[in-house]
Amino acid sequence: MKSRGGHSTWRKIVYGGVLALAIIALLAMRPGSESRDVGEFLPREIRGEANRVVKEIVEESHAINSKIDHIVSLPDNEFLFIVSRSSARDERIVKDLAKGHCYLRFPSGPRPIAARIVDNLRGDGGRRMIRCRAIDQQLPLQSPLVATAQIQSSDGKITLGSRGRSLELVNWNRIVFAALAREEDLVLFTKGIFSVKKETPPKRARCVFYTDNGVAVTYTRVLGLAQEIIRCEYPPGQGRSRGSLVSVVPGEGTGGDAAAPSVAVYGGAAREGQSARPRHLLCACTMVHNAAKFLREWMLYHSRLGIEKFVLYDNNSEDGLEEAAAELRNRDGLAVEIVPWPWIKSQEAGFSHCAASRRDECQWMAFVDVDEFLFPKLWLHSGAKSTNATGTVGSSPLARAIAAATRNRSQMVGQISFHCRDFGPSGQATHPTAGVTQGYTCRVVKEQRHKSLVRLEAVDRGLVNVVHHFTLGQRYATARMPSWKGVVNHYKFQAWDEFKQKFERRVSAYVSDWKEERNIKSQDRTPGLGSKADKPADWERRFCEVQDTGLRDYILKTMASPDKLELPWQS
CATH class of the missing domain: 2.60.40 (Immunoglobulin-like)
Known part of the structure; x- marks a missing residue:
């Protein structure tokens, strides 16, 4: 009995020591360090037991044992970690990694590159995408570039790693x-x-x-x-x-x-073919980058015209887009869905993805930006009136515009194109408190390229699109809306502090960024500005050839509160 009890006491001492060493080893595994076998610190006789204890502690605390599958190098010293599907299922990973840091360790680097988490996104295939921005270091320039990766939440409870594997950094431009x-x-x-x-x-x-x-x-x-x-x-x-x-x-x-x-x-087996009529007559799809402050005016107005659902492709916004969308859902009853889209200069691909993925959900899709407002003038005051913010399907202004444009045609209409009217700063030095439709009322005379309502079943299988309109299948034709019936008000040239954000990066794959000395005469550019975001002295008076208050007056008449003349997006 004595020897047995003594042996038991000895085992407790050993296991206690193992546990203490295991905890010390865990604490030593700081961000950016390689994962190490705890047993290398201990005598050979008890290494196995030590590693077992460490593994149990690690799995219980979620410190490691989660997997980073890919690293994508983005512009502006950012990179994207793609977390495996099995790890992404864990709600703690989704919640606790809202803040924290990322680390890249290069084989030849003196120290790991540290970055802060700026986005925790829902990825395809059940994965998560963690976008990080380097704090004070630049990524090495050699290619190909490989590194081990680690992500840690701000409270230290969650750490994801590449499990000691070196991963190649995939460049966003290929x-x-x-x-x-x-x-x-x-x-x-x-x-x-x-x-x-x-x-x-x-x-x-x-x-x-x-x-x-x-x-x-x-x-x-x-x-x-x-x-x-x-x-x-x-x-x-x-x-x-x-x-x-x-x-x-x-x-x-x-x-x-x-x-x-x-x-x-x-994603496995192909989706079933369309078996029933899409449940929405008309939806809207757009790509946004730091446009949360504009959403409420844009969505409440367009919902009144008859748009039933809004699909936002989020191109790395950092201005509270999720919160703004949640408010529009909960407070205003709008159907708003955000699709994470961290891929740079890929607007056309985003619109193609939207057209292909929403075919079973929406019959028609409006492809317009958040500074563009459809204005179907001929159908605003005729027919049944809306009884709520979203209007009555089938009697809304846009529903009547679609019915008129597709009636009595020799070929099926798959797309309705509206000309754009570009509005200037209209004397505004700051963002108008009542919204863009109220503050910008002076425009250029010449109408610009068109934007479209697209029948999704009509889109050609190749999904080609240019400037918000699509190539259609052979059975379908495009109907052009005469300007006296309907246009798009494009609030393109806004107050300078808003407008200069366009110099950060253009979203289209086929236009140059404005900071580049290329394609200076492109229609995408602003006449007279060149490649530098230097404010002209007369900016507030530019692009003003004719006063146009049509949309402003319609909104004031139909949407303003009768007592305060306050618009819904001001409250």
């Missing part, structure tokens, strides 16, 4: 970044691999599907490519599991026989 399953094909959204204006038959390109552990197992035909969209044939039997990686082998150029870098996952 990547397969998203995949969308349709009944007839799998659509890949890419950057910097192909760029053709019209759908082109592929030469040697192939799509490649991977197993869960990254082994290429199936190659299929490329059915077509247009702009930066690739349509893939499905694998035989569609046997790949949900969440498996998919890419493309270009088959031409330098490295043409190697698969392009990809973070896109294949």
